Amino acid sequence: MIIELIKILIGGLCVGLASSVTVGPVAVLCIQRTLSKGHLSGIMSGLGVACADTLLAILSFTVYALLKSYIDEYSTIIQIIGGAIVVVIGIFIFFQNPVPQIRKNRAGKTHLWQDFGSMFGVTLANFIVVIPYILAFFTMFNIDISITGEGASASRIIENMLVLVGFLLGAMLWWFSITSIINLFRKRFRPRHMLTINRVAGIVISVLGIITLLSTIIK
Numbered sequence: 001m002i003i004e005l006i007k008i009l010i011g012g013l014c015v016g017l018a019s020s021v022t023v024g025p026v027a028v029l030c031i032q033r034t035l036s037k038g039h040l041s042g043i044m045s046g047l048g049v050a051c052a053d054t055l056l057a058i059l060s061f062t063v064y065a066l067l068k069s070y071i072d073e074y075s076t077i078i079q080i081i082g083g084a085i086v087v088v089i090g091i092f093i094f095f096q097n098p099v100p101q102i103r104k105n106r107a108g109k110t111h112l113w114q115d116f117g118s119m120f121g122v123t124l125a126n127f128i129v130v131i132p133y134i135l136a137f138f139t140m141f142n143i144d145i146s147i148t149g150e151g152a153s154a155s156r157i158i159e160n161m162l163v164l165v166g167f168l169l170g171a172m173l174w175w176f177s178i179t180s181i182i183n184l185f186r187k188r189f190r191p192r193h194m195l196t197i198n199r200v201a202g203i204v205i206s207v208l209g210i211i212t213l214l215s216t217i218i219k
Contacts, residue, residue, distance in 0.1 A: 005158070005159070005162060008159050008162045008163060008166070009162045009163075009165065009166040009169075010166065011163065011166065012162060012163035012164060012165065012166025012167045012169075012170065013166035013167070013169050013170035013173070014137075014166075014170060015057075015134070015137045015138055015163075015166070015167055015170065016050075016053070016054070016057070016166060016167035016168060016169065016170025016171040016172075016173075016174075017170035017171070017173060017174050018137045018170075018205065018208065019053060019057075019130075019133060019134050019137050019167075019170075019171065020049070020050070020053065020170065020171045020174035020175065021093075021174055021201045021204070021205065026049055026119065026122055026123055026126070027049075027178075029045065029119065029122070030042055030045040030046045030049065030119065030175065030178075030179065031178070031179075031182055033045050033115060034179045034182045034183055034186070035182065035186055035189060037115075038183070039179060039180065039183035040112065041112065041115050042175075042179035042182070042183065043175065043176060043179050044112045044113075044115040044116045045115045045116065045118075045119045045175075045179075046119070046172070046174075046175025046176065046178070046179055047116055047172065047175065048115065048116040048117065048118070048119030048120035048123070049119050049120070049123045049171070049175060050168060050171035050172045050174075050175055051116075051120055051168070052119070052120045052121075052123035052124045053123060053130065053134070053167075053171050054164065054167055054168040054171060055124070056123075056124070056127055056130045056131055056134060057134050057164060057167045058164060059127070059131060060131050060134040060135045060138060061138075061160070061163070061164065063131070063135065064135060064138055076216060078139055079139060079212060079216040080213060080216050080217070081139075082135075082136050082137075082139030082212065083139075083209045083210070083211075083212035083213035083216060084209065084213065085132075085136040085209070086136050086137065086205060086206075086208060086209030086212065087205075087206050087209035087210060087213070088209075089133065089136065089205055089209070090201075090202045090203065090204070090205035090206030090207075090208075090209055091202065091206060092202070093198055093201050093202035093205060094198065094199055094201075094202025094203060094206070095202070096198055096202075178197075
């Protein structure tokens with residue numbers, strides 16, 4: 001039982017980590033703040049993104065659960081579509097160039113709570129893009145989700161909560177890691193280095209999508 005719960009937690013962590021690994025406009029702002037204001041500002045900005053992503057994951061979680069009967073019925077088709085979407089996401093990330101945005105942004109003086117709040121709000125404002133993105137990774141990792149309600153068992157509620165806790169931990173792990181790496185090499189950091197991060201992230205995500213496609217088709 002404990003091993004199964006750990007697997008569920010890790011599954012949620014993988015979704016949170018995979019959903020965060022991209023250098024889009026929100027990530028660029030976190031990176032810019034790390035470079036211009038310090039590591040703590042970058043961490044608080046990333047924490048704001050992670051918390052907003054987790055809130056959107058709860059909405060995605062609910063949508064996924066409400067549609068679970070259809071997902072079970074057409075699981076093969078949905079996994080193929082989800083895998084294809086992930087591959088497209090990986091290709092998009094690979095070819096995305098964050099350098100112009102990094103050079104354009106200028107971080108002014110703000111308090112840490114403002115760093116957190118501003119990134120939380122910006123991320124929520126992009127919910128139309130973020131929710132389908134998160135759903136694609138829920139599908140790819142084949143996370144088993146059921147609605148927590150009056151008829152839900154205690155074990156199911158715990159499992160659902162573990163998925164969300166894992167998601168938050170995965171998102172926080174990414175933002176802490178990326179801001180720590182950038183802060184460590186901030187004196188030698190150049191915007192073009194983010195292009196390399198995008199290339200690697202794009203390849204990893206595309207490979208995960210391809211593996212999902214192949215495993216679903218072969219199965």
